[in-house]
Amino acid sequence: MKSFESYKSCRSYNLKLFPLFKLFPLFIFTLVLYFLPEQVYAQLDCKKCHKQMATKKFVHAALQMGCESCHTEPHQKNSKFPKGLSAAAPDLCYGCHDKAKFTKKNIHPPVAGGMCSGCHDPHTSDNAKLLLASGSELCFMCHDKKNFSGKKIVHAPVAGGMCPSCHAPHSSEGEKLLLSAQPGLCFTCHNKSKFENKIVHAPVSGGMCTSCHFAHQGDSEKLLTASQPDMCYNCHDKAEFTKKNVHAAVMMGCTTCHNPHANKQKFLFPKTINGLCLTCHADVAKNPHAAIGFSAAGHPLKGRRVKKGEKIEVGKDPARPDKEFSCSSCHNPHSSDSIRLFRYKANTAMDMCINCHKM
Incomplete structure (x- = not known):
């Protein structure tokens, strides 16, 4: 009876110890890995376990150099940096990539925050430059x-x-x-x-x-x-364009007369002042204009001519000597409180004459 009890006690003891014996080889293997020299890691084929790391269209060049080029302490719990890396990002990346390109005056927040892998897969990707997504979709991950x-x-x-x-x-x-x-x-x-x-x-x-x-x-x-002409009012005084009578061209949009970027003519016009006006008001060049009944020739559209010696030159605007005589000498091209967009206060066309023809 005593021997049977001893047998039961011994068997129970062995059963309790059995799991420890089963785990002992794994413990020894882990211990060996922990103290394994770095050179031995270089000889290990990581792809046997990490097959997915190099299967896509683009593979990080660092993988060709060996996993240990980035991971110097793999599978070690006490490694200084996560995943056994030799340094934290972005310093790790600067081991190959020129730091000067990433440290200019204004730095993209993911770079400054060491989040290189927020945009790039460190191992492999189907997108160029190992990007996590293509095109603007990558940017929309943050923006x-x-x-x-x-x-x-x-x-x-x-x-x-x-x-x-x-x-x-x-x-x-x-x-x-x-x-x-x-x-x-x-x-x-x-x-x-x-x-x-x-x-x-x-x-x-x-x-x-x-x-x-x-x-x-x-x-x-x-x-x-903004739509025209409101956008132009951001710089130009709106009061000059919103008087009692507004030129139809203003309501059509400033670019009806002005090139918004550049032009060889002053005021960014595509033509001379008179030439531009005649684009819409072609009848003015054919019929009497300023003083109907006085002259069949109409107003001198080519400018006020002043005889100088043998030459006849286009004169200046008598009321505005710094300006050339043109349609805008009498008419405001944008808006006016007078009839017919007259530049000066006038109730009739004849009222305009005294601004140049002083009595």
């Missing part, structure tokens, strides 16, 4: 998509997912990470020759393209920040 899509007109680079064509993804000397200042940046796509050797609109020459155009999207044509 609100509503600010870049959904409106009537979307800027072509945004619609085409070409955010880096305007913005540096890492760092830049320009504000908002722009690759260059305006208008130089805009000339990357828009024909610069249209702006050269001409009189240039102040917002263009001042690099203020976005004072008139939205950079990403808008509901107005050409991405304008």
Whole structure:
């Protein structure tokens, strides 16, 4: 009876010890790995376990150099940096990538925060440059998509997912990470020759393209920040354009007469002042104009002629000596409180004459 009890006690003891014996080899293996020299890790084939790390279209060059080029202490609980990395991002990445390109005046927050893997997969990706997503969809992971899509007109680079064509993804000397200042940046796509050797609109020459155009999207044509003429009132005095009688061309939009960017004619006109007016008022050149009944020839549209020696030259506006005599000598091209858009106070056409023809 005693021997049977001893047998039961011994068997129970062995059963309790059995799991420990079963785990003992695993314990020894873990212990060996912990103290395994770094050189031995270099000989291990990580792909046997981590097969998914190099299966996509683009593979990080560092994998060709060996996993240990980034992971110097893999599978060690007490490693200084997560996942056995030799350093934390972005310092780890600077081991291969030129730090100067990532530390300019303005740094993209993910870079500054060491979140390189917030945009790039560190091992493999189906997208170029190991990006986690393609095109602008990557940017929408942080930036609100509503600010870049959904409106009537979307800027072509945004619609085409070409955010880096305007913005540096890492760092830049320009504000908002722009690759260059305006208008130089805009000339990357828009024909610069249209702006050269001409009189240039102040917002263009001042690099203020976005004072008139939205950079990403808008509901107005050409991405304008407002419709005409309201947009122009941001700089030009609205009172000069909203008097009692307003020129129809103003209501049609300022670009009816003015080029919004540049032109060889003053005031950004496509033609001379009189030539521009005759585009709509062609009958003025054919019929008596200023003093009907006095002359069949009509008003001198080519300007007030002054005889100087043998030459006949176009004279200046008698009432405004610094201006050339033209349609705008008598008519305000924008708005007026007088009839027929007369520049000066007048109730009849004859009232205008005394402004030049002094008695």
